[in-house]
Amino acid sequence: SPTMFDLLPLLIAYLAICTALLTLYFLSDTKLLRNSPLKTYLIRSYKSTVRLCPIAIRRTIAELVTVLLYRRNTAFQCLLVGLLGLGYFIMLRDAIPILYHWDYHSNHVFLPLLLLFTCLCFYACTCLSDPGEITERTLYKYQPVYGHDGQLFRDDSCCRTCGFVRPARSRHCDTCDVCIHRYDHHCVWTNCCIGGLNLRYFLGFLVSLCCVCLTHPGWLSNRWVTLSPLIACGKPSA
Structure with missing residues (x-):
């Protein structure tokens, strides 16, 4: 049976492919690749693949992405x-x-x-x-933590979903459907x-x-x- 050392070439190839794809992704909007033939070819290939894919499969993939992400x-x-x-x-x-x-x-x-x-x-x-998590019961704990600067965080900024004035540096998460103190992501x-x-x-x-x-x-x-x-x-x- 193959050992870890026998699979080393596959691991190196996997890392090389991932590195290349990540490089293309992060450099796609730079001057180097913005109008390059490579980006044009990749976009055309992607669009052609999407056109060939049946509508039912596309809808299933879209629903799966929505559920997962x-x-x-x-x-x-x-x-x-x-x-x-x-x-x-x-x-x-x-x-x-x-x-x-x-x-x-x-x-x-x-x-x-x-x-x-x-x-x-x-x-x-x-x-x-x-x-x-900020709720009606815990709102009093987070209101005085950070002051509103009147620019990014205003004292009249109300969360329409939760129904209260959001504390500074908080944000409503659409996925969890709750406001989060010092929300990052x-x-x-x-x-x-x-x-x-x-x-x-x-x-x-x-x-x-x-x-x-x-x-x-x-x-x-x-x-x-x-x-x-x-x-x-x-x-x-x-």
Whole structure:
């Protein structure tokens, strides 16, 4: 069966394709690509593909996008946890046994599991904690936090949905249908709003997730380089 190291070329190809697509996306409105033949070709290809697609399929895709991106659901939460679990499963199945075969005295699972536990703790806190929902009962707590500057935040700015004057730096989330204190954005990956009360957990989750994604390749590479002499000799550590 293929090991993690056998799948390395596929991983590199995947990262290269994703990097190229992201580069095209972020540079699409710059002078470099605004009127370029590449952008024209991509737009024409997209429009041609849409025309060839049956109306029923287009409607289904549009409804699916609406449900996934503009309504509260747990699809992206399951996807994120599934991707983390799959990555750790592959590492524990393919990489860790190799490390223990050549160096069974060291602890090869402490750092990966510590990072995973930290990441999941921050993620759970972000998903389950109150982002700062403003209701008639909690309005009095958020009104005096920030003063209205009369420009961006006016003292006569009323939320038509909630029916009260919005505190400064708050905003109504259409997805959650509630005003949020110090509203940042609605995150589909956490299935909740990111506001003043859970922003610290969200930032902790992002930092720990980056550590998971960046530390593991470097950590595995370091272990592999360290054990290379033993592997070359064909003798596990004593």
